[in-house]
Amino acid sequence: MSWLGKLITRVVLWLALVIVMFPILWVLLTSFKPAELAQALPPIWDFMPTLQNYRDVLSGNTYTSQVFGVLLNHTIIVTLSSTLLGLAAAVPAAYALARVKFAGRQATANWILSTIMFPPAVSVIPVFVIASRLGLTDTWPVLVVPYAAFGLPMMIWMLRSAIKQIPFEIEEAAMVDGASRGQIIWHIVLPLLTPSIVSASLLAGMLAWNEFLFALTLSRSAIKTAPVGISEFTSMYGTQWGTLTAAATVTVAPILLIALLLRRRVIEGLTFGAVK
Amino acid sequence: MxxxxxxxxxxxxxxxxxxxxxxxxxxxxxxxxxxxxxxxxxxxxxxxxxxxSFRHENLLGPGSGFVGLQNYIRVFSSPENWSGAVATFQFVAISVVLELGLGLGLALLLNRKFPETNLLAALFILPLGVAPVVSALVFRVLLDPAYGWVDYYLQLWGIISDPIDWLGQPFTAWVAVIALDVWQWTPFVALILLAGLSGVPAEPKEAAMIDGAGPIRLFWHITLPFLRPFIAIAFVLRTIEAFKTFGSIFVLTNGGPGSSTEVINLDIYRIALQNFDVGAASALGIVFLLILSLITKQLLAILGRSTDIMEE
Structure with a gap:
């Protein structure tokens, strides 16, 4: 490539990086601005960074109905429980689809994959109506079970392809030595699956952490999650930029740090294990 | 063996x-x-x-009962649902095409080895971790005609003379909705395709270059066939996810101005949970589900033809 081509390539790449990073850096920058400077135009670049917005958000000194830290706790609980539920269901299912021979196996796998097309905006209606009739609105299961379902097809497909790549001779040898199938899965398959389990859990966890529609519809206060809380920072009284960006930073930062640290695992998860 | x-x-x-x-x-x-x-x-x-979908369902009081095909007739005769369908396909088509095009371009650039490419590729993962609600709110604040940075800098640089009320007019609201989706998901497509590019072997490329093939023919005949499964995965996953988009549009425009950016998902949500007309929302949901399952069947067939992940 000519030096000009190289120069243009690099300029375009850095420009793309600026576009990608700008909204994220804007949030971070604004969250450290004193409240009275946050909305100033022209934008103020030299200011004394302050943690006041974070203190306000975490102590509840905002216009929202609930302390944001509580919502963050709800998000953590819902994310962990739905991911664990998903894993507990996905590992045996993936093993059956990869290793056990029975009629309808491939059709079942394809059906599981096809459930990803079900739009949450459609499934939320029956879940909302039935949860209201059973008095389950604002309880943990109405978020945990749907979130587990959202992640399941991807988890199962990823783990199935990972199990297929484990040489079957290892399992066979253990079976000859008298190990039961449960022992084989627990002691042999599971340890070899660890990287894929991490990928699958990361993606399922990200889906649950960021989910908005079900949380908006099915939670009132007892299980309200951070994404719903953030959407309440803009109201008819205007947007509190400082507290909004501080709340956004607190919510998004853990995911972004994990994504940066475990980049390959995240990409593997996002493509159902098709990209290693 | x-x-x-x-x-x-x-x-x-x-x-x-x-x-x-x-x-x-x-x-x-x-x-x-x-x-x-x-x-x-x-x-x-x-x-x-x-x-x-065959009933009138009153969530708040009496009066529920069987109504036959009435809900379906209302769904098909409501102009709002038709414009919602058009909006949905418009959103999916434009954003997926832009994401694949820009993502491919970005991946090809990232595949040239410069000292900084690894760092850049690592940072490009960030948008897909941002909660869509957060990115939508940030776009909304940045596009604010009075306080937003976008209008301020466009005016400062002399690109526009008066502030644009981005979310106040249908066309610019669409630009914002698409821009948000493209910002969030183009890096995802680029990273998938970059993984595919790293698997393109060097030998056939060198052989073709010796035979005098230009860069366009090299790309078309050697790089593209290797990329095909990765393009298929990115295309299928993005299309399915785009059809399911709710939160980002709900927060950014809430379907407005008027109902110009109201995709079917927002339409269904409004009918069911704001008008409490569960019967009509269910009929619309069933029609949407049927169309989506036909589309998904085609998409999974594409995945099966271009990759080996669907194989037994």
């Missing part, structure tokens, strides 16, 4: 030790927790929607 049996043969041998009936029972019992969760969240809602 003689030392190790293929997994399939080994599986056969193992299978023959227990009866096929036992195998089936074991398989289905292992599948049952996952199947239960998925049935609760897909088949059961679909059955319920189908049932309710």
């Amino acid at each position: 003689t030392t190790a049996a293929s997994p399939l043969e080994a599986e056969e041998r193992l299978t023959s030790r227990s009866s096929s009936k036992e195998q089936a029972r074991f398989g289905w019992s292992m599948l049952s927790p996952a199947m239960t969760i998925l049935l609760i969240m897909s088949v059961a809602p679909a059955i319920y929607l189908f049932y309710v």
Whole structure:
């Protein structure tokens, strides 16, 4: 490539990086601005960074109905429980689809994959109506079970392809030595699956952490999650930029740090294990 | 080759030790927790929607009952639903095409090895971790005509003379909705395609170059065939996810101005949970589900043809 081509390539790449990073850096920058400077135009670049917005958000000194830290706790609980539920269901299912021979196996796998097309905006209606009739609105299961379902097809497909790549001779040898199938899965398959389990859990966890529609519809206060809380920072009284960006930073930062640290695992998860 | 049996043969041998009936029972019992969760969240809602779509359902009081095809007639005769359908396809088509085009370009640039490319590729993962609600709110604040940075800098640089009320006019609201989706998901496409590019072997490329092939022919005949499965994965995943988009549009425009950016998902949500017309929302949901399952079938067929992940 000519030096000009190289120069243009690099300029375009850095420009793309600026576009990608700008909204994220804007949030971070604004969250450290004193409240009275946050909305100033022209934008103020030299200011004394302050943690006041974070203190306000975490102590509840905002216009929202609930302390944001509580919502963050709800998000953590819902994310962990739905991911664990998903894993507990996905590992045996993936093993059956990869290793056990029975009629309808491939059709079942394809059906599981096809459930990803079900739009949450459609499934939320029956879940909302039935949860209201059973008095389950604002309880943990109405978020945990749907979130587990959202992640399941991807988890199962990823783990199935990972199990297929484990040489079957290892399992066979253990079976000859008298190990039961449960022992084989627990002691042999599971340890070899660890990287894929991490990928699958990361993606399922990200889906649950960021989910908005079900949380908006099915939670009132007892299980309200951070994404719903953030959407309440803009109201008819205007947007509190400082507290909004501080709340956004607190919510998004853990995911972004994990994504940066475990980049390959995240990409593997996002493509159902098709990209290693 | 003689030392190790293929997994399939080994599986056969193992299978023959227990009866096929036992195998089936074991398989289905292992599948049952996952199947239960998925049935609760897909088949059961679909059955319920189908049932309710023939009823008038009053959530707040009496007056519920069977109404025949009335809900479907209302769904098809409402201009809002037709414009919602157009908006949905418009959103999916434009954003997926832009994401694939820009993503491919970005991946090709990232594939040139510069000292900084690894760092850049690492940072490009960030947008896909940002909650769509957060990115939508940030776009909304940045596009604010009075306080937003976008209008301020466009005016400062002399690109526009008066502030644009981005979310106040249909065309610019669409620009914002698409821009948000493209910002969030183009890096995802680029990273998938970059993974594909790193697997393109060098030898055929060098051979073709010696034969005098130009960069465009090289790309078309050598790079593209290797990229095909990765393009298929990115295309299928993005299309399915785009059809499901709700939160980002809900927060950014809430379907407005008027109903110009109201995609079907927002339409259904409004009919069901703001107008409380569950019957009509269910009928619309059933129609949408049928169309989506036809589309998904085609998409999965594409995935099956271009990749080996669908194989037994």
